[in-house]
Amino acid sequence: MKIKRFFAPSVSEALSQVRESLGPEAIILSNRHVMNGFEILASLEDDLTQVIDESEKPATSLASQPTQTSISNLSASTNPDPVVKNLLEELREMRNFLANRLDDTATNHEQKPHHGNQALIFAELLALGFSASLARYMAANIPADLPADIDTCLQWAKAVLLHNLITVNTEQEMLDQGGIYALVGPTGVGKTTTTAKLAARFVLRHGANQLALINTDSYRIGAPEQVRIYGKILGVSVHAVRDQNELALTLDSLTDKHSILIDTVGMSQRDQMISEQLALLSIANKPIKRLLCLNATSSIDTLNEIVEAYQGSGLAGCILTKLDEAVTISNALEVLLRHKLKLFYLASGQRVPEDLELADAEKLMYQAFEHRHSRSSTRLKDSELSLLMNSNPYPHHVS
Numbered sequence: 001m002k003i004k005r006f007f008a009p010s011v012s013e014a015l016s017q018v019r020e021s022l023g024p025e026a027i028i029l030s031n032r033h034v035m036n037g038f039e040i041l042a043s044l045e046d047d048l049t050q051v052i053d054e055s056e057k058p059a060t061s062l063a064s065q066p067t068q069t070s071i072s073n074l075s076a077s078t079n080p081d082p083v084v085k086n087l088l089e090e091l092r093e094m095r096n097f098l099a100n101r102l103d104d105t106a107t108n109h110e111q112k113p114h115h116g117n118q119a120l121i122f123a124e125l126l127a128l129g130f131s132a133s134l135a136r137y138m139a140a141n142i143p144a145d146l147p148a149d150i151d152t153c154l155q156w157a158k159a160v161l162l163h164n165l166i167t168v169n170t171e172q173e174m175l176d177q178g179g180i181y182a183l184v185g186p187t188g189v190g191k192t193t194t195t196a197k198l199a200a201r202f203v204l205r206h207g208a209n210q211l212a213l214i215n216t217d218s219y220r221i222g223a224p225e226q227v228r229i230y231g232k233i234l235g236v237s238v239h240a241v242r243d244q245n246e247l248a249l250t251l252d253s254l255t256d257k258h259s260i261l262i263d264t265v266g267m268s269q270r271d272q273m274i275s276e277q278l279a280l281l282s283i284a285n286k287p288i289k290r291l292l293c294l295n296a297t298s299s300i301d302t303l304n305e306i307v308e309a310y311q312g313s314g315l316a317g318c319i320l321t322k323l324d325e326a327v328t329i330s331n332a333l334e335v336l337l338r339h340k341l342k343l344f345y346l347a348s349g350q351r352v353p354e355d356l357e358l359a360d361a362e363k364l365m366y367q368a369f370e371h372r373h374s375r376s377s378t379r380l381k382d383s384e385l386s387l388l389m390n391s392n393p394y395p396h397h398v399s
């Protein structure tokens, strides 16, 4: 038997050499990773058939058969020896199996850097608290030529997300420009407190007589009082309204004001009354810009539902509240990115007016990625990651 040795830097190159030299019928006897490359030992099927014939002779009483039997002879034979036939069949299967495995290995080996980065960014984004759908999207779009290095991959992801995050850059966009703003959102998210913080910020820049506060919460005991107290402290006029008519009349009486802030009733995103509130705030010739207050500690799914419920004909933007209580802000950032919501302010505490600042996209993204260094329960171990990437847990689902 003639056994040939082939050596190349990669499996696929070694396999090509085998095919070139011995043709597609070559049998791969062994393959192994050696220093600087791969070594494959291969032979031609005919050569191997001879060896089998020789070795099987004593055990299979082939004495009467010709010693030099080729595969074609055997298969063409009208009376082939069943043992030899079985052995040849097994060898053929083994060769095909090995060739397929080596092809797979070669493919995996060649694509490894890109696949590696895809797995890396997928796992990292999950650990940072982003959703599987965002992690999947980012993994699918990571450039193939990015070096296989965790920091480079994370920098790329951060830059992409940062590019898509919309924030106001200066006070000019709201407090200086002026207009009518209504703070809307679920119950207890911090609408009244944030209204007071914004009012204080405005008074410092433009004076108390340039601002008016309106409260639409006449349902709950004590709610109008809360705004009234803030108004009194700041020296700003406060007006309570019960319906759209009263709101329109009040706005008509406040045309001399630079800015008007409306504090609204908190409503669950599943409350049918949200559409009524939307109607209340839709007054002809009086454009009211709605700012949605989002609690940064809420989950991605909850925040998504809230944005969808409050979207209406369009939100001017949003304010993130309770950042001081949030372990990570990736959930809130993902929702802003998904809905292309402009972020105005960040509230991170109960103190009025101190705990309010302008949104800073870079700082927020830094915070989101900084979470990586803290321990995260969502972080996968390397072994779990390879399990995830190499198996299909839902074999009956077509992805």
Ligand SMILES: Nc1nc2c(ncn2[C@@H]2O[C@H](COP(=O)(O)OP(=O)(O)OP(=O)(O)O)[C@@H](O)[C@H]2O)c(=O)[nH]1
Pocket: 186, 187, 188, 189, 190, 191, 192, 193, 194, 264, 265, 266, 267, 321, 322, 323, 324, 325, 347, 348, 349, 350, 355
């Ligand atoms: N930790 C923290 N607490 C906040 C923040 N903003 C508001 N709060 C607190 O959250 C609670 C509810 O605040 P409100 O301003 O009354 O909330 P709201 O959205 O007006 O509530 P409803 O009018 O009942 O819907 C209060 O105890 C506030 O002090 C914040 O940024 N961080």
Ligand SMILES: [Mg+2]
Pocket: 191, 192, 193, 223, 263, 264, 266
């Ligand atoms: Mg309130």
